[in-house]
Amino acid sequence: MTERTLLMIPGPIEFEPEVLRALGRQSPSHMDPDFARAFGRALKRMRDVFAAPSGQPFIVAGSGTLAMELAVANVIEAGDRAVVASTGYFSDRMGSILERLGAEVEHVRPVALGDAPDLAAVEKALASGKTKLLAITHVDTSTGVRAPVQELAKLARDRGVLSAVDGVCATAGEAMEQEAWGIDLALTASQKAIGVPPGLALLMASKRAIEAHRARKTKVHSMYLDWGEWLPIMDGYERGAPAYFATPAVNLVAALDVALGHIVEEGMSARVARHDRLASAFRAAWKALGLRLLPARAELCANTLSAVYYPAGVDASFVGRVRAAGIVIAGGLHPDAKTKYFRVGHMGVLGASDVIATIAAIERALAKSGYKFDLGAGVAAAQKSL
Numbered sequence: 001m002t003e004r005t006l007l008m009i010p011g012p013i014e015f016e017p018e019v020l021r022a023l024g025r026q027s028p029s030h031m032d033p034d035f036a037r038a039f040g041r042a043l044k045r046m047r048d049v050f051a052a053p054s055g056q057p058f059i060v061a062g063s064g065t066l067a068m069e070l071a072v073a074n075v076i077e078a079g080d081r082a083v084v085a086s087t088g089y090f091s092d093r094m095g096s097i098l099e100r101l102g103a104e105v106e107h108v109r110p111v112a113l114g115d116a117p118d119l120a121a122v123e124k125a126l127a128s129g130k131t132k133l134l135a136i137t138h139v140d141t142s143t144g145v146r147a148p149v150q151e152l153a154k155l156a157r158d159r160g161v162l163s164a165v166d167g168v169c170a171t172a173g174e175a176m177e178q179e180a181w182g183i184d185l186a187l188t189a190s191q192k193a194i195g196v197p198p199g200l201a202l203l204m205a206s207k208r209a210i211e212a213h214r215a216r217k218t219k220v221h222s223m224y225l226d227w228g229e230w231l232p233i234m235d236g237y238e239r240g241a242p243a244y245f246a247t248p249a250v251n252l253v254a255a256l257d258v259a260l261g262h263i264v265e266e267g268m269s270a271r272v273a274r275h276d277r278l279a280s281a282f283r284a285a286w287k288a289l290g291l292r293l294l295p296a297r298a299e300l301c302a303n304t305l306s307a308v309y310y311p312a313g314v315d316a317s318f319v320g321r322v323r324a325a326g327i328v329i330a331g332g333l334h335p336d337a338k339t340k341y342f343r344v345g346h347m348g349v350l351g352a353s354d355v356i357a358t359i360a361a362i363e364r365a366l367a368k369s370g371y372k373f374d375l376g377a378g379v380a381a382a383q384k385s386l
């Protein structure tokens with residue numbers, strides 16, 4: 001087996017060499033003026049990527065789960081009511097985080113795995129008590145379902161409820177205009193569509209969210225999560241005046257500056273269109289191969305990953321066969337169907353040839369697994385789509 005593989009999982013993804021080079025350099029002092037400029041630039045570039053010109057960006061060392069906590073721990077106090085629009089495993093995780101903060105949590109679940117909750121049901125839940133926050137998972141990585149974020153955020157905004165969007169598997173790959181859509185908290189992590197190795201939690205907070213933090217009656221329990229500690233730091237780096245609260249992950253921040261530079265250069269609309277085009281090619285291939293998707297309907301299919309059921313007679317050992325063909329994909333994650341499907345990440349720097357190589361490897365693995373189909377049909381369908 002060759003050591004050279006293509007990483008096609010829903011994060012970490014393939015990274016640009018220029019991004020990786022930033023990690024291999026000697027760590028600068030966190031007070032270094034050049035580093036401060038890079039940090040400040042990364043914060044400003046986040047506003048472009050999130051389409052949040054007046055948002056408050058945070059870059060904090062941690063994974064996506066920390067970004068989730070950093071978002072909600074600052075606005076939720078014990079006894080607050082929160083509604084979770086559930087689309088899978090990561091929505092449930094947000095529910096658990098909210099419960100640990102002492103919130104009273106109502107989950108609005110879809111009728112079946114692979115569906116999204118009914119908008120009317122979410123509206124009813126928001127109205128059935130004094131609700132502080134609506135949590136939405138933009139793309140739930142366990143199901144490949146993309147929630148109707150714009151519509152859900154509007155339901156919250158219309159009722160004066162804060163909205164929090166977990167964009168860990170979506171931001172910089174799916175369309176999202178934080179300010180135009182009225183989203184209060186948008187969060188992601190470095191290792192997914194942003195294209196930086198794991199280790200950074202990214203959050204953009206609206207003015208309303210910052211006001212909600214200021215209006216708290218109780219202190220944020222965790223010092224590391226408290227925006228009150230981080231705001232002067234983020235502000236300082238943006239002004240080129242570095243200050244210390246907790247040592248930033250300096251190499252990762254430098255790499256983030258490079259990656260966000262690439263994203264801004266490509267342009268968010270072009271980037272979203274590219275993800276859409278490549279995801280369509282994957283969907284054409286799944287259809288031509290006779291494979292069924294987890295998302296219940298076409299409009300729920302994410303552009304950042306595919307969640308695909310194994311055909312009859314094929315089991316989870318399939319993932320290892322694809323790995324032997326040089327492409328790394330992921331198995332299932334949702335506890336209700338973990339062993340019944342696989343996931344292919346398609347976000348970040350990938351291009352048409354990566355799509356073709358991935359489908360070709362999957363076809364060979366399907367053939368080796370004894371699945372009967374027309375070898376090459378998936379690749380042909382993807383080629384036509386591209």
Ligand SMILES: *Cc1c(COP(=O)(O)O)cnc(C)c1O
Nearest residue numbers: 063064065090139141168169189
């Ligand atoms: C990956 C992911 C997370 C968790 O991120 P970690 O970096 O693994 O902590 C949260 N939400 C979504 C939607 C994700 O895809």
